[in-house]
Amino acid sequence: MRLSINAKLIASGVILAAIASTFSFQMYRGAGVLGQTVQSVFDTGVDPLRDVDAAVARVQRLQDRIVDTQDAGGPLAIDGDMQARVLDDLSAALAALRKAGTRIGEPSLTQRLQELDFAISRLRATEGDVTRRFLRRELSETLSGLEDVTQKLQHGIQRLRDDTSTQSRQLADMNWLALAVLLAAGGLLIVYLGWSISGPIRRAASTLRDVGGDEPQPKRRSRNALQDLSNAVAFVEALVVQRADAAQQRDTDQKERAEHEIAAQRRRFDAALDRMSQAYCLLDRDGDLQSANEAFYRLFPHVTRRATAALLAADPDLGPLLTEPASRETPRRLAGGRSVFLLRHRAARTGDEILVFEDVTDREAAREAIERLEGEDGLTSLPNRPAFIARVEQLIASGDRFTLVALDIEGFRNINTTLGHGAGDEVLRQVGRRIVAAAGPDAFVARLGADEFGIALARQTDAAAAERLMRSILSDLQDKPVVVAGRPLTARIAAGVVPVAAEADRTEALDAHGAMQDCEVALHRAKADGSAQLQVFAPELRAEMEARRRLVADLHDALARNEFELYFQPIVDCRRKTVSGFEALARWAHPQRGMVSPAEFIPVMEEAGIIGALGRFVLREGCRQAARWPSDLSISLNLSPLQFKSPTLLADVRNALSSSGLSPDRLHLEVTESLFLDDAEGVLQTLQSLRQMGLVVSMDDFGTGYSSLGYLSRFPFDKIKIDQSFVRDMARPENIAIVRAVMGLGSAMRMTVVAEGVETVEQMEQLEREGCREMQGYLFSRPRPAGDLPKMLMEIRSRFRANGYGVVRADNDAIRA
Template sequence: MSINAKLLASGLVLALLGAGFALTIDRSGEALIDASDRVVNDGTFPLARIEAAAIRADELSERFEREHRGDINRIVTREEATQIAEGLSKVMSELRTVSVNSGPIAARLDELDYGINRLRMADGEITRRLVRRELTQIVASLNGVAQNLRKGVDELRQNTVDRSGDLKRLIIAGSIASLVAGLLILLYLSRSIAGSIRQATSNLLRVSGEEQLAPAGGDAIAELEAAIEFVEVALEGRMQEISAGGRETARRYEGELQRQQKRFEAALNNVPQAFCVLDDTGRLLSVNAAFSHLFPSMKVGMSTARADGDPLLARLLAPPHHEFETREAADGRSFELRRHASPQVGGTIVIFEDVTRIQAVSREMERLSGQDALTGLANRARFYASLETMLRDEAIEGEIAVLSIDVEDFNTVNATLGQAAGDDLLRQLGERFRSLVPDDALVARLDGDEFGILITLDGEPGSKQRLARAVMESVDGRPIRVAGRPLAVAVAVGMVVVGRDDRVAGLDAARAMQNCELALQQAKAQPGRKFKAYRPELREELQAKQLMIADLRAALERNEFELHFQPFVDLRRQAASGFEALVRWRHPTRGLVGPATFIPLMEEMGLIVPLGRFVLIEACRHAAGWPGNLTLSVNLSPVQVKSQDLVTVVQGALRSSGLAAERLQLEVTESLFLDDAEGVLGTLQRLRELGLVISMDDFGTGYSSLGYLSRFPFDKIKIDQSFVRDMNRDENIAIVRAVMGLGAAMRMSVIAEGVETVDQLMRLEQEGCSEVQGYLFSKPRPASDLPKMLMEIREGFRTGRFRRPAETEAARAS
């Protein structure tokens, strides 16, 4: 250990001893102060207050005893109670200042507090005897608490005296210990330092090679000085020897550095990137072989700023300068430049790399990543990116048209002709769509059988309509030859036109494509020519539809559906022959909603079967209470007829209501037979075997009505209202006449619906139609209006309301 370390350690030991001693005294002093505080706070002060309270209580007890020596069994008066309460309040004021830590004493004080408060609150409802006894107990309790506190005070005083003695003894012991420790440390330092100095003298002599020269003895410091002088002389000789050896070592290191330099230059020359080091003026400090090959006219020491230097290098190093950048040469090559200022080499390192081929490969990969592998058209990602770019391009002044084209029944092609035929169809469609638009337009395959077109419109009126028409006509009536056969193809087209105002408002590609897809959905859903241009109302309609769907899901559970009835009228009897049950939806906020609004949604949601079950059961229940000559007609949806339990549901409705089967008429439409005609005919046959009447609704508007009439013997034909409403046209009269003749020939009754005027009624009657239905007689009305409707129809015939005025007068005259 060095001398400084020994001195430091000794001082540290003394400091620690002193600090420990001071800390011990400080803690003992704090304990003594705390004991003194407890004598005052927990002893002397509480004792004084309790003794004062005991004196007041004793005075109050003596005064009460003195003033009431008479009848002690009397009830204390209010005035006496007030005096007692005032005296006790003074006692309480003394006790409230008392706070003791002793558990038993605190408990006694709580009991006292309770007893005093009980006596204060008595308010004249106790006897004098009880007051005297309570006061005596209070005085005794206070004296007992005071006696306990005196004992505690004595104990606290003794504890304080003991702690004071301990502190004095500690101070004496600590002083003696510190004095002894200081003397021991001083003795240790004296011997230790002298020994270290002599050891240093021996070491110096050993270093000089003169170990045999022993110290002369005496003062250690003098011996050390003599040794130092001797060593200085010895070291001077040694330094001369070292200097000679150092020159030889330097020559050896210089050769090694040259070999390292050559290896470094060889490594640089094998690097494929061109490399150079420039100083602050642009002068070449170092280059590698790739640099010399790329810029053969430039040598080390030349300035890159020279006018007659290499033009390629001048172009690449022209300002502005960046740490990393890509620059293009005059011949089209691209170079990546990386700059790094290096203080170690005294300049800026510049690395040149020809990335022309890499960029070409990158562009090709980028092209392939944005291209559909099957058709060679752009894919969805590229289409969206291009749309986003066009929407943000300020240079585009006109409108941007986005088309989404869906190939209808494409899965059928895959299923029947194979996937290869489907792929060929998509390729040919892509070529057709590509041929419709200019080169700057973008045609893409967005999905399996969905294409997209992105184009700027020329601003001429009708340009977007012409574009949509061209797309539709490119496939309509122009079969595509696939798998060796011509294939008719139909498409649905949705379009959105984005104007400058939309772009300024922040319309992005995702929103534009949502609008386009929404228009496409509407186009696919509509009959006939499947084209739809986006309107803002479409989104509102879709949102309204979604709200209505949500309401419809709960409508059945909330019993919001109700039945209305429209009469059938027998013209021969001039009375109602029956009623058709029509469902209505009583919405909590929309009011009464007609079936044309919600029936298609119920079919789309798959809820038409439970709704039909409700209509059938509820209608039968109502009809069971009608007169026996009135029939009930219920419409069946195609989904209902194709359900497995329709016959069971009908049987259950008849059984639960008690309605005779021959009074129930079920109406079906011709569209029912488009799918699974054999299964539908079998279901209708089982229903007919129950004794029901089966009627064909909307006859004449469908697909092959006559074929189904011949295959299934319907009981009734219902002439569609479209023929009745426009009976002024000869062809409609001819159709009505033909249906009447067909019904007579096949022994089927005929009913005409949609009769709204007396003229229509007269023409139908002239053609031999004996049963009609329409607003002329009544709109569909609630079941509660049935009696009224029966009377109105009979009264209408009686008063001639259903006749022309002239015929009415003639009838009255006859």
């Protein structure tokens, strides 16, 4: 880890301080010891010696006095005056001696002083009542002891002096050592700091020199790092000044270029604003006009440049807009008829406001045209279904009574098929115009789709009057055919009428779709009833439709539960007096309703689009049943138009034949002329495929269609069946003529003719006279289940044997039995 210069200086100072502190502490300790030693010299040596010397001096003076007063011839006793002086000197010596004893710390000297103290105390206790000789002897001994103590004290003082000298020399040596260590440490730290600090300084100088890049470098590096750094700093300062001047010059140049660019951008911006299709203007915080483009002045020609807020507010077009909020939803209509969208943006900092006016006059006109086209039928130019529903919603919202009518052109598909779609379009246009003309100005007439029209009669308070109006429209279209390509065509119209009560009289909520549904229900009933062209809606019709919906649901369930079964009606060969085959007819055994008539469920299944499943069941089950019959009996099956147009028809026929093992020539398939209305070419191709499989193809209900002869010429059927409507009323000359024509056509084209609906022997005999050989009807048998077939064969054979059906002569004359 690298240390900074400050850290290095601080660390060096700490090291020197630590060294100096260590030596100072040691010197302080040495000085303290030396002081204690010197103090000991005085306390235990000099001071006690002085006290002992004082005691010696007292004792010596006392001895001298005694010696000076001594005479050889004098008495040995001490007189009173001498006795007092002796006591004083002894007391002073004893006090000095005791004082010295308190300071001497050596035990031997202390003990010696205590002995001397005892001796002097003993002399003093005599209170001078001693002889001179005794006193002299005692003082001499005491003085000798004191001199001995003095000598020992002097020796102790000398020893302490020697110790003091030794410690003084040691302290001086320590001072010199500390000075040497501090100098050495200081020198080493100075060298280290110089080495460690000069490196960063030189690196800093090198870095500063590198700042110049390709610029001329300063003086090369010298031994003095600080000088090198100073040179580098000077170089950088000069470089900074140079580059600052260059940068200032560049800023000046850039500022000038920016000003030129801004001016050019402003000119381009103004030009771009003038080319904008939107009108633009800038208002300051006071609402005064600051700038605007040419589109703005074209849109508001009365506004002048730099107009004030008051002038802008007074402008008839711009003034009202300035008080309105911005919107991209609703265009503003100007006094001149122009339509604009207004966009606003206010700058929070300056308070200026930008207004953009987008002229959408053409767009609004196009939108209105599109809305008009969206609500208009392109073929008849009448309103379309969405527009009609919108009108109905308006009438419902008004709360008044009104009447809705739905009209449908019956057989319109045949017109398209036989005359082409162009003719059909012309029929729609003419019918639409005639409905509009007959309905009156208060009626809203629309084309609802395909060949269906709708009429909304507002303010219609009389339901009977509405019904009379509709009957007059229907009669007009019925009595005056439309003319297409020079050919008159009668347009048979069915109509459903719904009188809508006023809001106060309604018992339930009503919406446009619900009212239209009631119209459709009434129209459906009118179309279903061939004798009626107009049906007024009643609630029970809705109940019938609901029952029909439930019937469809039951039929779906019946298919899933296999509730259908086959009944068979015989086809009789009257010449051979036997049954030549059977026609298979579907029957529905409902769990609750029992046997349901085919006339009830077959049309419903065809309309619901589920007749194909029933047809596949009849095909499969019929072939399976017929495979058990004698080989001379055929089976006839009806193909519905939906089943015939199924892409799986040919595969279904092959599977039925292969799974049952029935010979193809025993399977007779019956089709009606309605197959050819939509795709005649496709139907003929399918019939050819069936013929190539070996099947017998029959045309059922011959004579009731539009172009039977044309289809017979393009596809020669194996059989044709005379419709029962001609057989039941052969008393009419035209019907018998049709029967004769069909018989002649069958003979000429080598097709077998079968007569349907034979119910009496008279009908059978008349058909025999016309040459008809095969017949079918209730005269022979009603449709019966498969279990009754053997019994049915026997009954028919027995009736022929018993002449119950009459006898056929060789000349085809029939004789009643």
